[in-house]
Amino acid sequence: MTDQQVCLTLIVPRQLREEMFDYLAEQSDIVSGFTASRTAGHGGEVRLYTAAERVQGHADQAMVQVILAHDEAVRLLDRIRGSFAGTRLVYWTTPVTEFGIID
Known part of the structure; x- marks a missing residue:
């Protein structure tokens, strides 16, 4: 353990955005907060759901970022896999060398 x-x-399709926000808010034993922003998904594996996305050539998505301990990230990902199976969510983790609040 570390x-x-x-x-x-997490890269979340526009259609799942609010559902993911609600889901993360329910995970209060692990998630104390998160940041989200709009993003555009490009590439061969990206699903373009609407005519507008096909014309634009990119998917409207949300990028959600959560800072947490590695072990908690593993637990959260396990929960997300169970609750969002089949949705092809993209995710990655990166080490955080420093995190704080400037007060």
Whole structure:
């Protein structure tokens, strides 16, 4: 076990955005907060759901970032896999060397 902090990044299709926000808010034993922003998905594996996305050539998505301990990220990902199976969410983790609040 390690308490090394990581940033878990999730790429969420526009259609699942609010559902993911609600889901993460329910995971209060692991997630104390998160940051989300709009993003555009490009590439052969990206699903373009609407005519507008096909014309634009990219998918409207949300990027959600959560800072948490590595072990908690593993637990959260296991939960997400169960709750969002089949949705092809993209994710990655990166080490966080420093995290804080400037007060």
